[in-house]
Amino acid sequence: MSIKTQKIFEAEFLLEDMREIIRKTSPHSAFSKDDKIQFNEKLKKLSEIVEELRTNKYTELKIKYITNGIELRTREEDFINIHPIQAAGRLTLEARKALISYGDGYSTCDWCRKPFRLDKIHRPPIDEFHSELAEFVGMDQARVVPGARRGFQAVVSSLIEKGDSVLLSAISHYTEFLAVEDSGGTVKEIPLNEKNIVTADATVQKIEDVKKNTKKLPKLIMLDHFDYMFGNEHDVYGIAKVANEYDIPFLYNGAYTVGIMPVDGKKIGADFVVGSGHKSMASVAPSGVLATTDEWASKVFRTTQMVGDITGRKFGIKEVEMLGCTLMGGTLISMMASFPKVVERTKHWDDEVKKSNQFLDEFLAVEGSKVISEYPRKHTLTKVNTTESFDKIAKTHKRRGFFLSDELRKRGIVGEFAGSTRTWKLNTYGRTWDQIKYLGHAFIDIAEKYDVPVKANKQGQYSGDV
Amino acid sequence: MSIKTQKIFEAEFLLEDMREIIRKTSPHSAFSKDDKIQFNEKLKKLSEIVEELRTNKYTELKIKYITNGIELRTREEDFINIHPIQAAGRLTLEARKALISYGDGYSTCDWCRKPFRLDKIHRPPIDEFHSELAEFVGMDQARVVPGARRGFQAVVSSLIEKGDSVLLSAISHYTEFLAVEDSGGTVKEIPLNEKNIVTADATVQKIEDVKKNTKKLPKLIMLDHFDYMFGNEHDVYGIAKVANEYDIPFLYNGAYTVGIMPVDGKKIGADFVVGSGHKSMASVAPSGVLATTDEWASKVFRTTQMVGDITGRKFGIKEVEMLGCTLMGGTLISMMASFPKVVERTKHWDDEVKKSNQFLDEFLAVEGSKVISEYPRKHTLTKVNTTESFDKIAKTHKRRGFFLSDELRKRGIVGEFAGSTRTWKLNTYGRTWDQIKYLGHAFIDIAEKYDVPVKANKQGQYSGDV
Structure with missing residues (x-):
């Protein structure tokens, strides 16, 4: 997890701790002595995090769980998530803000x-x-x-x-x-x-x-x-x-x-x-x-x-x-x-389709990789077949098909179907052009690492990028 | 809205703004110059809010809407909410934290x-x-x-x-x-x-x-x-x-x-x-x-x-x-x-029932107010009848039944059925003992303000409290 991401969450959680004290003492925030101590302690920690973010120097306190076996979820912050069904359901900034305020039941x-x-x-x-x-x-x-x-x-x-x-x-x-x-x-x-x-x-x-x-x-x-x-x-x-x-x-x-x-x-x-x-x-x-x-x-x-x-x-x-x-x-x-x-x-759907095709242009530079969906794409969800490219590596790799997941994860990419190197799906919806380029380069870079042939005009360009 | 509540929300929203920049630049938070400026600006504002909370001196910037006609919802922070169906659906602190992390679609x-x-x-x-x-x-x-x-x-x-x-x-x-x-x-x-x-x-x-x-x-x-x-x-x-x-x-x-x-x-x-x-x-x-x-x-x-x-x-x-x-x-x-x-x-349900009855003990001190539900209560949801108490005031008040809502709101209480002064429902679930007392006193205080008779042993005690 990136430390910056974690600090953002830590800060929000501290604010929720403070909010809880306000809730328990509504309607007039009549804090007891203990409430005051608690509130100020949280505020002090928040202040420290702000300072850490400002100076970009962090105390390494790894939060794994939010509560009760529920891990902190940072797939959208620390990774490019290409999961086929998660892409367009990611909340907007506005929805995340509104949800903070409107989480309660009815x-x-x-x-x-x-x-x-x-x-x-x-x-x-x-x-x-x-x-x-x-x-x-x-x-x-x-x-x-x-x-x-x-x-x-x-x-x-x-x-x-x-x-x-x-x-x-x-x-x-x-x-x-x-x-x-x-x-x-x-x-x-x-x-x-x-x-x-x-x-x-x-x-x-x-x-x-x-x-x-x-x-x-x-x-x-x-x-x-x-x-x-x-x-x-x-x-x-x-x-x-x-x-x-x-x-x-x-x-x-x-x-x-x-x-x-x-x-x-x-x-x-x-x-x-x-x-x-x-x-x-x-x-x-x-x-x-x-x-x-x-x-x-x-x-x-x-x-x-x-x-x-x-x-x-x-x-x-x-x-x-x-x-x-x-x-x-x-x-x-x-x-x-x-x-x-x-x-x-929805008015910019054309751009999303362009990005989808742009990514696949790089993806297909790895020889043997195929698109099974209609092509050129009219959508950002695509089924691909890498039996003739990455699956050949998987056959002899000690991690089998997971080698591809490992390599993607190392490059900050998740959402592929873990372990699959034959037919699988991905979705590029909502990615920036920079992320689209990065994503395409990553597949080429992985191919080159394992000596999977790459089309001549795309060779050897991206190892520094990803 | 209490300024403290608002500042908590403002701070969380700033953190969400920062999180959005991290999302747009995943996987490595490769901030552009503009991203950096934005991020630091948000951080600076956050720092100011922390300072305001610390010194308890605030710049009054009233946020009414989060976005798109959706008001900031502060009923659980700034009020005691006695809404009949909202009480036990209020999120726990843990749920609010987890929701920040897990809002996205799937x-x-x-x-x-x-x-x-x-x-x-x-x-x-x-x-x-x-x-x-x-x-x-x-x-x-x-x-x-x-x-x-x-x-x-x-x-x-x-x-x-x-x-x-x-x-x-x-x-x-x-x-x-x-x-x-x-x-x-x-x-x-x-x-x-x-x-x-x-x-x-x-x-x-x-x-x-x-x-x-x-x-x-x-x-x-x-x-x-x-x-x-x-x-x-x-x-x-x-x-x-x-x-x-x-x-x-x-x-x-x-x-x-x-x-x-x-x-x-x-x-x-x-x-x-x-x-x-x-x-x-x-x-x-x-x-x-x-x-x-x-x-x-x-x-x-x-x-x-x-x-x-x-x-x-x-x-x-x-x-x-x-x-x-x-x-x-x-x-x-x-x-x-x-x-x-x-x-x-659930192991402390008895306490909740006790609090429910404790509140009603005060509530019934207003002469004419009745409980229509079985009584003593075995639950925190209760139907009451105030036809013979508050409704008598409503009959001649220019705000009609809304006078009671107004008076409750002035005292930081919401969730009654606005305008109803005959039969209506309330729920005390999850309130602290302090809040329960405050709630009971509020009804007596309102009654006394309008010369609705109050049982002798409860008279004139609470006007300072509420």
């Missing part, structure tokens, strides 16, 4: 008034946020949900009866499978073409197959715009059009798009748009969004109709599939605090 | 390895935490879920078919209603007795009624140990026994117990125990626990059986009702970090 509910529903709260402006969120994905209405999967579940549970067919792609995420299974429906997969892409033609074919075999049309089509496996783009426009022609509702799975690139659900022709907060909207897990049209809202966001048989109780505007309120604290606050930057960053 | 997944399921992760020790959690509530197996409601949903969805009856109490939480409605089942309410308590006898009677009217037994009984309305204790032991005799599964709703008082599910005779992280386990929302016996685990935590019709894909040990992983970030980390203190605090 922290968003201070001003909850009639009609007592999360998306109706004015302060913080949760109601406004919901409108903006719907607009952001080009739909009429939106709700926050505990992860994209809970969005799938809400839609499937509303639309699917036992025995109904739901079309997913042959490369759909497992959570779509589970949502269908839970509803009693049956999954039917749309095959990929030879380029690992789901097409409109294949969708038509599958619809016809289902119709022929079950005598019924599928009740729903769910499609990942970019899939989790290759990060390939699938023909959501074409497939939405097909769905529309057959009058089958279409769910656009934007777990890998909403929050990082522009998404316009109505333009696509989607009936439902689902996004993930912790995957692509710089938010605390579990969080996400389910958006829909006014037409479908009355079904998927239907309010409770049940009446207590003795009391006659009704619960008014509580929505059945949402189970009432969904994200009533830090998760939602992180979504809201990150939102302006998230909106802004 | 932060708990750094070391996720085969078989790729949240509750199997060793580092941080999520697997161990799950075992401890099960043991903590006296059950065999436990899973974390996005709120108690998602625990109800998982059980109901597993057990209930369209048309089945589910027994709830006439005072059950609305989320139990919604879970049943979502499954297509029908709610049947067990009536309360004259003391607003659900008894075993009433349960037997209701089971027999349902049997007579529907020719079938109810498929599930869900009961809140302490309810959300009065915080009254219901006969979970007796009702579990009845459920057992009829061979009807019994779900113990511990949203107001698990995490604040000892709960032993097996001793109670429960088949399922559900708890709430953000309500009673000092955790970020949405979070909670669903625990069960080995017998029921195979049903409620059943793994996916579906197979892709083209690919033959299966998703192994992913659990259908959990939709795979549930709380893969800050929510879970807050539960884990708070857990040791949460376990410890």
Whole structure:
């Protein structure tokens, strides 16, 4: 761990210690003698850390655990993290600040008034946020949900009866499978073409197959715009059009798009748009969004109709599939605090794609390394194959595939799938150009260290860099 | 806002600004000239705040918003918050620290390895935490879920078919209603007795009624140990026994117990125990626990059986009702970090009940004020009626019922239902004895200010205190 990173955490923890004393003595911080001693002691330590940071001379006090076996997590400070699913869920600075203030349980509910529903709260402006969120994905209405999967579940549970067919792609995420299974429906997969892409033609074919075999049309089509496996783009426009022609509702799975690139659900022709907060909207897990049209809202966001048989109780505007309120604290606050930057960053998606390709240009300079995803990339998530490059080293290295992890870690890079030197995934989302260059150079440098051939024009340039 | 509180936040935010620079320049904090200037500027400001805190002399820079319409939240620092549902969800110091480190999206997944399921992760020790959690509530197996409601949903969805009856109490939480409605089942309410308590006898009677009217037994009984309305204790032991005799599964709703008082599910005779992280386990929302016996685990935590019709894909040990992983970030980390203190605090539940009654002793010294919950209290959540005391003032006060909120706020107390001077709820959980005394005195002081009669032995003592 870098000492600077550690000192930042130490300082924040001291401030939290001080905050705890204030909490215990609220409302007027009536400190006891002991409180004063404690408070001043923490303040003194804080002052020392500030001085250490100023002079860049540190007392080495290694904090491993925050508490109870939970290690200090510094992967985003001390490393370039290329983990395939962590990249776009990193909190923004604003979300981290807001979370410090709003961590407590029901922290968003201070001003909850009639009609007592999360998306109706004015302060913080949760109601406004919901409108903006719907607009952001080009739909009429939106709700926050505990992860994209809970969005799938809400839609499937509303639309699917036992025995109904739901079309997913042959490369759909497992959570779509589970949502269908839970509803009693049956999954039917749309095959990929030879380029690992789901097409409109294949969708038509599958619809016809289902119709022929079950005598019924599928009740729903769910499609990942970019899939989790290759990060390939699938023909959501074409497939939405097909769905529309057959009058089958279409769910656009934007777990890998909403929050990082522009998404316009109505333009696509989607009936439902689902996004993930912790995957692509710089938010605390579990969080996400389910958006829909006014037409479908009355079904998927239907309010409770049940009446207590003795009391006659009704619960008014509580929505059945949402189970009432969904994200009533830090998760939602992180979504809201990150939102302006998230909106802004989708406008610069082109740059992210450029950086992704720029990195891969270096990565592919190592002979034998391949990109399995469609290439050039249209996304920052990429599946690579290093069987013909780094895996050859792994075969005889005493650390086997872990040699690559070791070498990457030495260079401050984490998030690869530890031990894998054949096919694995990485994600460059949100890295600066400097970090992108560094990352590419690192792979070349490792290759050269182990005498894996490197393309002539990239040879021997980077050993000083990394 | 107290200036001390604000300075603590300001200091933490500056440290987050510095952390952001470290993140942007990872892995080696290779600061550009501008980064250095920025970093040092933040450090200088931090140093000034430390000095201000030391000398207790402040520059008044009022921060209202953290970002984007989100106000700085200082209800737990500057006030005694008596909000009925926020008290036991306040984060522990440990959770706040851990959250600073683990806010990012999938932060708990750094070391996720085969078989790729949240509750199997060793580092941080999520697997161990799950075992401890099960043991903590006296059950065999436990899973974390996005709120108690998602625990109800998982059980109901597993057990209930369209048309089945589910027994709830006439005072059950609305989320139990919604879970049943979502499954297509029908709610049947067990009536309360004259003391607003659900008894075993009433349960037997209701089971027999349902049997007579529907020719079938109810498929599930869900009961809140302490309810959300009065915080009254219901006969979970007796009702579990009845459920057992009829061979009807019994779900113990511990949203107001698990995490604040000892709960032993097996001793109670429960088949399922559900708890709430953000309500009673000092955790970020949405979070909670669903625990069960080995017998029921195979049903409620059943793994996916579906197979892709083209690919033959299966998703192994992913659990259908959990939709795979549930709380893969800050929510879970807050539960884990708070857990040791949460376990410890349940051992001191008696003290919390004593404090609750101690406060009410003062509260009831205001003539006309009543406790509607069972009394003496067995819980810290209490429903009170001030129609015959403070509401009389509200009738002619220009601020109507808000006069009471105003007076409380002046004394550093928030969390009452703003504007209500008839029946309303409060919760004293987790307050120190000093805060409890202060709270009681405040109500007497307000009464005296408005000439509401106060019992003789409590008169005129507190105006200096509050």
